[in-house]
Amino acid sequence: MILELDCGNSFIKWRVLDALAGEVVSEGVVDSNQALIDRLHIIKSLSLRNCRLVSVRTNEETGALIGLIEREFNIPIVCAKPAREMSGVRNGYEDYERLGLDRWLAMLGGFHLAAGDACLVLDFGTAVTADFVAADGEHLGGFICPGMPLMRNQLRTHTRKIRYGDEAAERALSSHVPGRTTVEAVERGCSLMLRGFVLTQLELARAHWGEDFTVFITGGDAELVDGAAPEARIVPDLVFVGLAMACPLS
Ligand SMILES: Nc1ncnc2c1ncn2[C@@H]1O[C@H](COP(=O)(O)OP(=O)(O)O)[C@@H](O)[C@H]1O
Ligand SMILES: CC(C)(COP(=O)(O)O)[C@@H](O)C(=O)NCCC(=O)O
Ligand SMILES: [K+]
Numbered sequence: 647m648i649l650e651l652d653c654g655n656s657f658i659k660w661r662v663l664d665a666l667a668g669e670v671v672s673e674g675v676v677d678s679n680q681a682l683i684d685r686l687h688i689i690k691s692l693s694l695r696n697c698r699l700v701s702v703r704t705n706e707e708t709g710a711l712i713g714l715i716e717r718e719f720n721i722p723i724v725c726a727k728p729a730r731e732m733s734g735v736r737n738g739y740e741d742y743e744r745l746g747l748d749r750w751l752a753m754l755g756g757f758h759l760a761a762g763d764a765c766l767v768l769d770f771g772t773a774v775t776a777d778f779v780a781a782d783g784e785h786l787g788g789f790i791c792p793g794m795p796l797m798r799n800q801l802r803t804h805t806r807k808i809r810y811g812d813e814a815a816e817r818a819l820s821s822h823v824p825g826r827t828t829v830e831a832v833e834r835g836c837s838l839m840l841r842g843f844v845l846t847q848l849e850l851a852r853a854h855w856g857e858d859f860t861v862f863i864t865g866g867d868a869e870l871v872d873g874a875a876p877e878a879r880i881v882p883d884l885v886f887v888g889l890a891m892a893c894p895l896s
Contacts, residue, residue: 647671648895649686649694649715652885653701653708654748655772656795657866658682661886665695665895675866679711683718694719698893700726700747700885724893726751733758733891738785746775751888752864753777753785758891759881760860766851767884768844768875770865772796776847778854786854791843794867797836808832819870837870844874 652659660682661673672689676682686692697715701708712723728743728750730736735757739745749769756765757779764781767788768774772795777788792800798815801808810829818825818833825831844863851859861878863871868880881887 647692647694649697649719649721650886650889651682651697651699651701651711652748652889653699653703653711654866655702658711659866659885660685661883662686662689662692662694679714682711683714686718694721696895697721697723698726698889698895699723700751700889700892702746702748724895726889726892729892734783735779736784738787748885749775749777749788751892752862752884753779753888754891755881755884755887756860756862757783758887759862759879759884764851764855764859765862766847766859767862768847768864768871768878769884770794770840770863770867770870774840774843774865776843778851780855781858789847793865794836794840794870797839798832801832801836840867840871841874844871844878848875 648663648665650661650663657675657677659675662671663669664671674685676685715723726747728745728747730742733754735754737745737750752767752769756767762781765779767777770793772793774791774793775788778786780786808828814829815833818830819837822834822838825834861875862884863875863878863880864882864884868882
């Protein structure tokens with residue numbers, strides 16, 4: 647079995663694949679290294695052989711996680727590394743090593759799934775990112791904005807009177823009519839910002855490529871923009887698609 651990890655700024659997305667069938671045996675989202683280990687240990691008949699991971703965390707944090715997995719499971723671990731070019735995609739950053747590896751892998755995955763089409767890759771995590779890959783594989787660059795957790799927390803920490811709990815936040819998002827309470831006004835307002843971001847990115851993509859492109863949406867908060875781009879392909883595991891391409895296990 648193969649352990650796959652996508653270590654974002656807020657959460658670790660994990661899954662265990664059957665090495666032969668390639669099927670997902672188990673998967674989840676955890677908020678700490680120890681929670682990951684605890685969660686893995688309760689999987690019946692777990693027999694990990696390899697691990698591949700991508701991280702946008704510091705080298706120290708990533709190293710600590712790698713050390714922990716090595717101690718717990720004694721398996722080889724490969725980490726996705728920055729590259730100038732891979733699987734037909736050319737990194738468009740001035741300094742290719744500075745491009746977030748989760749963005750890079752999502753682009754590799756998107757370009758592969760788009761099978762020759764240009765692609766717009768949108769990722770809704772702690773940050774929100776957009777990346778443009780032309781049909782010839784050239785990465786034109788992208789955009790980074792605060793995601794839902796950051797927008798919400800900035801309002802909470804920089805105002806005196808915006809305070810509410812998680813449950814009220816979830817209830818508020820059942821509709822997008824103008825809010826009549828603080829929680830509704832904030833949650834719906836931020837959610838509409840994300841939808842506006844999607845529409846702007848679609849406009850930019852059309853300006854580049856007309857109608858000839860594929861849109862991919864991924865990230866933990868992808869459902870917040872549900873319906874904003876009806877033509878988009880929602881691919882929750884897009885980073886993992888790219889991870890398997892960047893870190894093949896022989
Ligand atoms: N099972 C889950 N556990 C935690 N957060 C989740 C889960 N499912 C969706 N989310 C949402 O995902 C968002 C984080 O997205 P994610 O792509 O994991 O971010 P990052 O890669 O920056 O850690 C959170 O704002 C949260 O609302
Ligand atoms: C843009 C990001 C913060 C997104 O991280 P995430 O929201 O997935 O945790 C991450 O890809 C990153 O740290 N990138 C490095 C900066 C860059 O891509 O220019
Ligand atoms: K991410």
